[in-house]
Amino acid sequence: MSLNNIVLAVFIVGFCNNLHLCEAGQSCLSCTGIQNQSNCEHVENCKNDEVCFVQKHTTDSGSLLYDLGCAYEQFCRYNIGGIFGRRNDAHRILCTSCCNKTRTCNTDLKCEHDYVKGLPRECSDIPGHHPDGVYKIYPDGISAVSVFCDMHTENGKWTVIQRRANGSVDFDRNWEAYKEGFGNLNGEYWLGNDVIHEITIHTRHELRIDMHDFEGHAKYAKYSMFMVGDEKGEYEMTVLEYSGNAGDSMTYHSGNLFTTFDRDNDKETRNCATLYHGGWWYNHCHDASLNGRYLSGTSPSGHGINWPAWRGMDYSLKSVKMMIRTLY
Numbered sequence: 401m402s403l404n405n406i407v408l409a410v411f412i413v414g415f416c417n418n419l420h421l422c423e424a425g426q427s428c429l430s431c432t433g434i435q436n437q438s439n440c441e442h443v444e445n446c447k448n449d450e451v452c453f454v455q456k457h458t459t460d461s462g463s464l465l466y467d468l469g470c471a472y473e474q475f476c477r478y479n480i481g482g483i484f485g486r487r488n489d490a491h492r493i494l495c496t497s498c499c500n501k502t503r504t505c506n507t508d509l510k511c512e513h514d515y516v517k518g519l520p521r522e523c524s525d526i527p528g529h530h531p532d533g534v535y536k537i538y539p540d541g542i543s544a545v546s547v548f549c550d551m552h553t554e555n556g557k558w559t560v561i562q563r564r565a566n567g568s569v570d571f572d573r574n575w576e577a578y579k580e581g582f583g584n585l586n587g588e589y590w591l592g593n594d595v596i597h598e599i600t601i602h603t604r605h606e607l608r609i610d611m612h613d614f615e616g617h618a619k620y621a622k623y624s625m626f627m628v629g630d631e632k633g634e635y636e637m638t639v640l641e642y643s644g645n646a647g648d649s650m651t652y653h654s655g656n657l658f659t660t661f662d663r664d665n666d667k668e669t670r671n672c673a674t675l676y677h678g679g680w681w682y683n684h685c686h687d688a689s690l691n692g693r694y695l696s697g698t699s700p701s702g703h704g705i706n707w708p709a710w711r712g713m714d715y716s717l718k719s720v721k722m723m724i725r726t727l728y
Contacts, residue, residue, distance in 0.1 A: 426445075426446040426450060426451055426452055426470065426500055426503065426505075427443055427444070427445050427446065427503045427504055428443070428444055428446055428450075428451075428452035428453070428468065428469055428470050428503075428504060428505075428506050429441070429442065429443060429444075429452070429468045429469075429504050429506050429507055430442050430443065430444035430468055430469040430470065431466070431467065431468050431469070432467050432469075433465045433466075433467065434465065434466050434467075434468075435463070435464070435465060435466070436466070437454060437466045437468065437508075438507075438508075440466075440468050443504060444469055444470055446470035447470070447472075449472060450470040450471060450472055451470070451471060451472075451498045451499060451500040452468070452469075452470065452471075452498060452499050452500065452504070452505050452506035452509070453467075453468065453469060453470070453471040453496055453497065453498045453499075453506060453509075454466060454467070454468050454496070454497050454506050454509045454510075454511045455467040455468075455495070455496040455511065456494045456495050456496075456511045457494055458494060464494075466511075468506050471496075471498055494511075495511045496511065497509050497510060497511045519538040519541055519542075520535075520536075520537050520538060521537060521538055521539050521540075521541065521599065521602055522537050522539065522547075522559045522599050522724075522725075522726065523535060523537065523547065523549035523550070523551070523557050523558060523559040523725070524557045524558075524559070524725050524726040525537070525726075526549065526557065529551070529556075530549070530551050531551055531552075532548070532549065532550055532551050532552060533548070533549065533551075534546055534547065534548055534549075534585050534586065535547060535548075535549045537559070537599075539595055539598035539599045540598050545595055546585060547559050547560065547585065547591060547595075548560040548563070548585045548586065548589075550721075550723055553608070553610070553723075554608070557725055558608065558723035558724065558725045559591075559599060559723060559724050559725065560591070560721060560722070560723045561590070561591040561596050561722050561723060561724055562589070562590050562591065562690065562691070562720075562721070562722040563583075563587070563588055563589055563719075563720070563721045563722070564588055564690065564691075564694060564705055564717075564719055564720045564721075565587060565588055565718075565719045566587070566588065566694070566719075567588075567694030568584070568587055568588050569582070569583040569584065569587065569588035569589065571588075571590065571677070571678040571679070571691040571692070571693075571694075572661065572673075572677040572678055572693070573590075573660065573678075573679060574660050574661065574662045574663075575660045575662055575663040575679075577590075577660075577679075578590060578592070578593055578658065578660055578679040579592060579593050579594055579631065580592050580594065581593075581594075581595060590679075590691070593628065593631070593635045593658060594631065596628045596635075596724075597628045597629060597630050597631075597635065599724065600626060600627040600628050600724065601627070603726045603727070604625060604726070604727045605625070605626045605627065605724045605725065605726060605727060606622060606623060606624050606625070606626060606724065606725055606727045607622065607623045607626035607639060607650075607722065607723070607724050608620060608621070608622045608722075608723050608724075608725070609621045609622075609646070609650070609690070609707075609720065609721070609722050609723075610720065610721045610723075611646060611707055611710070611717050611719065611720045611721075612717065612718045612719045612720075613697070613710075613711055613715070613717055613718055614696060614697045614717075614718045619644070619645050619646035619647075619707075619710050620644045620645065620646055621642060621643075621644040621646040621647070621648065621649070621650060621707075621709075622642070622643045622644045623639045623640060623641055623642055623643075623650060623651075624640065624641040624643070624727060625638065625639065625640040625641055625727075626638070626639050626724055633657075634657035634658055634663075634665045635657065635658035635681075636655065636656070636657050636658075637653065637654065637655070637656060637657075637658070637681045638654050638655060639651060639653070639654045640654065646707060646709060646710045647707075647708075647709025647710050648709055649687045649688035649706075649707050649708050649709040649710075650687075650688050652683055652686075652687035652688070653680070653681040653682070653683055653686070653687065653688060656681040656682060656683050657681065658679060658680070658681055659671065659672055659673045659679065659680065659681070659682045660673045660679040661673045661674045661679075665682075666682035666683065666684070666685060667682075667683055667684045668682065668683075668684050668685050672685030672686065676689055676692050676693075676702060676703060677692055677693045677703070678691030678692045678693070679691055680692075685702070686702065686706070687706075687708055687709075688706065688707055688708070689702060689704075689705065689706040690705055690706075690707075690720050690722065691705075692704050692705055692706065692716070693705075693716070694716070695716035696716065696718075697715060697716060697718075698714060698715055698716075699714065699715065699716040700714070701713045701714050703716075704716020704717070705717045705720055707720075
């Protein structure tokens with residue numbers, strides 16, 4: 401079992417009172433695709449920073465199955481679902497629960513879900529083949545939200561969460577604007593941190609970033625894990641496992657909180673959003689900066705739309721698109 405592919409869970413916190421047990425790591429029941437949770441007998445030794453999990457999912461044929469095993473504790477901070485590996489038969493993850501109270505504590509760990517079948521939570525859930533365009537989704541299973549769906553890139557069904565193309569929309573906005581979203585769905589926009597959070601808590605998601613420079617070249621970066629926490633947690637972002645041809649400029653921002661000019665959560669003494677004119681998951685301040693000022697090509701260091709791993713800190717890109725998709 402690949403531990404890198406075990407993700408995203410509801411964390412039921414338990415404190416370890418046995419120092420030797422904590423240092424030795426957890427032991428968890430570990431099974432894949434079983435019909436009855438109680439039938440799992442195989443025990444797996446986890447890493448020191450892992451906990452036990454139970455995950456319930458449906459298959460395309462409608463079967464209800466369970467996965468059990470180890471999961472990284474950092475993915476259990478939010479009320480989040482996940483994927484056990486790159487499952488081809490998984491139709492939808494219904495729920496995931498974690499624990500670390502005792503050894504093999506996932507023996508009888510409950511996993512409850514409230515999934516309402518039929519309403520697409522994101523572009524990945526829209527059945528059939530469709531053109532690119534604006535569609536209605538229901539991230540919380542109830543309320544409709546309009547989003548732009550990229551239906552052609554790499555087999556399509558991507559939910560576009562951000563797009564820059566011509567500088568028509570000002571991205572130097574306050575906390576509330578980034579929370580709710582702004583811009584034009586057919587042009588430049590930010591989908592909204594609340595919606596991005598709601599989408600990424602239900603299944604494991606991959607992030608793809610497409611970018612173009614002013615010389616006509618195109619590159620992309622992909623991450624096989626992307627999630628955004630809730631507002632109480634300052635929209636903390638996690639991104640892992642880079643692939644692509646643009647180089648990795650996003651991992652530097654993993655684990656950081658969202659910052660705007662009126663809400664400073666970065667690690668710099670100054671407000672990075674004020675310095676670089678856009679809300680972002682700043683660290684000390686940024687490597688990637690995709691919400692900065694729209695500038696043309698060679699620009700003052702760090703003050704444009706930057707992807708340093710490709711064009712360096714002194715170059716502002718012509719266009720960029722961030723989009724997410726359920727990783728089955």
